[in-house]
Structure formats: C-alpha cells, structure tokens
Amino acid sequence: MSFNTLGLSEPLLKAIKDQGYTIPTPIQKQALPVVIEGKDVLAAAQTGTGKTAAFTLPLLERLSQTHPKMGKKQIRVLVLTPTRELAAQVAQSIKNYGKYMKYSSTVIYGGVGINPQLATLRKGVDTVIATPGRLLDIAGQEGIDFSALETLILDEADRMLDMGFIHDIKKLMKMMPQRRQTLLFSATFSPDIKKLASGLLKKPVLIEVAKENTTAEQVSQVVHFVDKSRKRELLSQLIKTKNWRQVLVFTRTKHGANRLTKQLEESGITAAAIHGNKSQGARTKALASFKANDIRVLVATDIAARGIDIDQLPHVVNYELPNVPEDYVHRIGRTGRAGQSGEAVSLVCIDEHKLLFDIEKFIKSKINKVQIEAFQPDPDIKAEPIQNGRGSGQKRRSENSRKRSGNNSSRNNKHKETKRRAQKTTP
Template sequence: MSFSELGLHADLLRAVTAQGYTTPTPIQQQAIPAVLSGRDLLATAQTGTGKTAGFTLPMLQRLSEGKRPGKRQVRALVLTPTRELAAQVGQSVATYGQHFSMRSHVIFGGVGQQPQVDALKPGLDVLIATPGRLLDLLQQRHVDLSAVEILVLDEADRMLDMGFIHDIKRLLRVMPKQRQNLLFSATFSTEIQGLATQLMDNPAIIEVARRNTTAETVEQAVYHVDRVRKRELLAHLIQQYGWHQVLVFTRTKHGANRLAEQLSKESIPAMAIHGNKSQSARTRALTAFKGGELQVLVATDIAARGLDISELPHVVNFDLPNVPEDYVHRIGRTGRAGSEGEAVSLVCIDEKDLLKGIERLIKRDLVKREEAGFAPDPSIKAEPIENGRQNRGQKPARRGTDSKRSERSTKPAPRSRSRSARS
C-alpha cells in the first residue's frame, strides 16, 4: 500500500514524498482512514512506528477541508507530556503542513512565556502544548480553546503517569463537547481504557503491536557487575568496543549528573539530560548527541519520550528501572524503523529481582555476558535500592513546571521494524 491509497490530499502527499517516505506503516494504514472519517480513535502502538504522522497527516487534511472561522482560532490541539515530544510533533505539523496556509506553534514550560503569548495573539490553527504551561496561559486568558475541533492526547499513558490528569480535565472543560478525540498510547492499561471511556464516543480501536514486546532488531544482553564497578565497566565497554553514540539511562537525576561528569573526566564526551536541566541545556545536549559531537547522553526516564534519534546504535541501562515495562520503553530508543541496535544492562546484586521481573514481562531470558576482570564478588550482599519510582497518586508538581514534574518511570513503548514516516 502507498500513501496515495489512503485518501490524502495531493499537497500532503507532496510533503510526505519530499521526506523520502513511500509506504505507510501499519499504524498509519489504519489510523489515517479512521481519522479522516471523523471518528474518535484509541490507538496503541510501538513508539517509532510513525504514529505522529498517523494523526498529523489526517488532522491537517480535516482542517484544510473544514470551514475556518472568521477569526483564526485554535481548531486542533495536541497535548504531549514532554517538551521534546511537543517539539517533535510541532516539527511534523510544520513539515507536512508546509503547503497549507495554516499557523501552528509549540508551547511548553521551562522557558519564558512572553514569546509564546506573542505567537498566540495573531491566532493559530494548530496548537501543540504540554498541559501545565497551556493551563497557565489559559488562566491568564492568553489562549482560547472554545473552537477546538480535534483534540489529540499523545503519549497519554505517560501524561497519566506524570500526574497531568487533573490539568487535562480542566482543559477539557473549556473545549466544545462536540469534537474529534484521538488518544495515542504506548500501552492499553486499565487507566487508559478508563480515560477513553470518559473522553470518547464509540472510538475506532487500533492495536498494531503485541503489548510489552521488544523489537527483534534489538540485541539485548546483561553484564553482572558489582554496583561500585558499573561506571568502570561502562567506560571499558565504550572504549574497548568503540561505541560512538550511547544513550545511558540512570535511575536518578543526581546519578545522571555524576556519571556524565565521571565519563567526561575519562575522555568520553558525555552530558546529562533530565527534568532539572534548562530547556536550552537540554536542546544543546540533544543537538550535540544527534550530530555526533557528543559520545554519551546520560538520561533519566523523562528523556525517553520524544527522543527520536535515527539509527541509534547503543542503549545502556546503567540502573535497571523499578518498573519492568519501562525497560521495554528504554531499549526502544534503539532498533527503530528496522535498523539494528544493541541494548546492554549493567546489573548488580541489588537488581536481581528487577531483572527477573523484566524477563517475566518480555517472556524471555536475557543473554548474560562476561567481561574479563569484571566478574562480580559473590560475597557482596544485596542492599535496598534507594530513590526508586515514586508512587502514583502522589500530588503532582505545580502547574507550569512541565519539565520538573516527578520523574516517574514511564510505561513501555515497544518497537516496529517498519521504515516509513517515523515522525
């Protein structure tokens, strides 16, 4: 099947072709016709399968075919959990909508709001936003959502996990009841089904990937190592095997900072990215990493969503996540769109039960590797893991601080092997 068979406008097809895409992914094949029909949609799919284009393309077409109000107003609203994902969706809207006379803008917390206020004043057709900052601007009467025709909740499971549900409900109250609702999630959890029941009217349901699976293109392995030698082993693996682009996950922000500093002292260029970093610092780190100037990017789970790096070769779990599903999402940063990747986990005695939980979830035993000189000391006893995942139900952070919400682990997003419009 080609994009031209999905009923898309010629100007959208031009934009898709210019990006080098010819064949829609499975989520796009199903989602695009469903959205074009005007139905509500509940879709679960592996991250990296092209779900953003799956809603962006038909959303732009529906807006272009609809009647625009006399005054330009927000007709489509896309809510995302993180700045990075908001920026990614905003780029997708700009790329695919380049032949339409529509205005779009991205707003999120962690940066000054005046440029965002100035962008809202002339009116927008499409607004992409994180919930906290959008609610702040709404309460200050800088934005009007009374004309929203299409609402997209992207990475809805992540938004629930970050405590955005109350902000979302406040935003829903100021939108028209008659609108098209599109909910995209990496998981089909009970919470997501409950939200869909409240939000949607007889939605089309798409589930293109078996839940909690890992991509066949990702080679997974475990190194058992003493907790105090993890950093030493990581540096050894990077240098010994010439790993040139490595995304490393730690459990805490402090741990990410410390590891990045230690690696840099060993002549391995590294930077940390997490919720306490300013937007400019996060952007600099991502740009340097994507451009190959930075060898290692050390991240907490907040960086897991919206971080799209084509053909990322290596992901390392420096600390195993406290929630098994988050392992699936972390390693899904590699092996995207059919490319091969490697996911390595450094596991100490404290994390033995976490490893068992991951292997139960993915229904397979991970390959165990040994590196000469790094065998763990069998006399070391397990210790409790500190700074673990915070409990759900905890009071969410103050609105307007999207980047500093509790860095709870995210739900998983398995992968697809399709090569198509990943954005």
C-alpha cells in the same frame, strides 16, 4: 500499499517523499483513513513505529479540507504531550509534513518565558502542541480559547498518567467543546488508559498493531551483570572497545545522570546530561549536540524516554534499571526505530535482580545474559534496597501541581480582594 492510497492530498504526499518514506507503517495504514473520516481513535503501538505521523498526517489533511468559522485564526487542533522534548518532536513532524501547506502552529511548554507564548496565541494559530502544565497556566490567565477546537490528541497518554498529569488534563477537558474528535495514542494499553479513554472517546476505533507489553523485534537485548561500583568502568570500556559513536544512557536519578556525565568526560568520552532540572535551553542544546554526533553519550533520566527521536540511534544503555517495567520498554524503544536495528544493553548489579525479574515477566521474555569475565560480580556483596524511582517523581509532580493550583488560587483571591476594596472606596 503506498501513501497514495490513504486519502492524502498532493502537498502531503510530496512532503512524505521529501522525508524519504514510501511505505506506511502498520499503525499509519490503520489510523490515517479513520482519522481523516473524523472518528475517535484509541491506538497502541510500540515506540518507533510511526505513531507521530499516524496522527499528524491525517490532521494536516483535515486542516486542508475544512476552514475555520471565523476570519481570525482559532485553535482547531491541540496535541498534548508529557514532555517538552516530545512536544518539540511533534512540532517538528508537523512542520516537516506541512511544509507545502498553509497553516500555523506553535509549541507550548514550561522552562521558557510564558509571555512570547501568550503573544503568539493572541495572534491566532491553527495548531497547538503543548505540555499540560504550561497549557493550564496559560488557560488560568485566559490566554487561550478552545471554542473552535475540532480535534484533541493525547500523545503518549500512558506516560502522562505516569507523570501525574491526569488532574491537569481533566481541568483542561472542561474548557473544551464536547463535540470534537479525540485521538488517544499510547505505547501500551493498561487499565488506567482504558479508563481514561472511556471518559474521553466516543465510539472509538480501536487500533493495536503489536502485542501488549512487547519490545520491538529489531532491538537486540543483552544483560551484563556487574557490581554497582564498577558500572562506570564497564560502560567506558564498552564504548571505547566497541567504538560506539552514539549512545543514549539511562540513569534512575538526576544526580546520578550528572555524576556519570562528569565521570565519562574525565575518562575522555564526550557526554552531556538531560533531565528535569536542566533548563530548556540546556536540554535543547544537549539533544542537538547528540543528534549531530558532536558528543558520543547522552545521559538521561526517563524524562527523555519518550522525547528522543533519532531514526538510526544504534545503542541504548540501561546504566540503572527502571523501577517500573513499562519504562524499560519505552527506554529501549529509542533504538530500533523506523525499521532500523538497534542494541539495548543493561548493566545490572545485585540490587537490581528483582527489577530484572519484573521486566522479563512484563515483556514475557528472557533477556540474553552475557557475563564479561573481567567484571564478574563479587558474590559476597549483599543486595541493598533501591530508594529512588519513578514513584517519588510522581509524588513530586503531584505536589508541584497542588502548589501551582494553590499559587493560582492565592493570586485570584488577592485580585478579588483588591477589586472589592476599590469598589468600596469608589464614590
């Protein structure tokens, strides 16, 4: 089957050819026709299988087939993503595939000034790609109009739930028209995802192209047991002796990412860190340098697990295992994309044996263990509890959401009080 058989117009087929693609992936084969028909979709597929194109291509096709009801451009398509990096990735995909079409789009996320975003929205755009938090802030300032919205897409919906965006999403849903097409794309299905889908989707077409909670077959996985104090030494040795040129390394905490980046630089390995405490400019610069091979190592927290799209990224390293097994699948899904092979290496200390057990239980598979002789763990070291993890991140996200809501409420109350006093003193 080729893209020519999926109902796409010539401008899109030409753009697909420019990108070097000829055969659609399984998720694309199934999703494109039903999305073009205007049906709701609940889709699950492993990361790196072409989910983004599975919704951007048919949405661009629908934009070309229909026209807004009013003269001024209004938002007809909204894509919600959990991270800034993923929002930028989706925006780039829409730009690449829509290069021969007439449409306008913008990307909305935090970490940058809100006023330019408000100005762009006031001029009118067809498509908005946004993170929930910033979009809700803009909606709170009456800076966006959803009345003409035709299609809503929740990309990586499971990650949005993990990051505590569910309340923001529900608030946004109340502002949108009931009659719309809704697409929910996720790397995994879970009870929470199915519950969310039941409240948003109407008679959705269910698409699942991989077994639940599995990892991509083209990614080779290996575990090296090592003492926690020697992980940095082992990582440096692997990078240098195996001549790895492009390595994505995951740590559990922001502080750990900064510390490891500094240590790698001191050992002569070019590296940069990317995490939530970095400014958007710094995150964009680090990712661009990594993609351009100007640095060998990008050290990231799980914020990057869904936002880095490099077709031929060869190596992913779990410097620290994630506390939640699903995150392991998302992390190693950054390699082995678009049919390419990849390698996922996990450096596991005594503290993380339980985490490794949980991951293998989740993916229903044993990971190959290879012991490096010079890094045999000390048998006298006892396991210690792991304090930091995604759970604490969720708590902070929830607290931040409440804080933002509280600030908005406070501003509104002050505005109402000022208005009341003005009315009272007006003759």
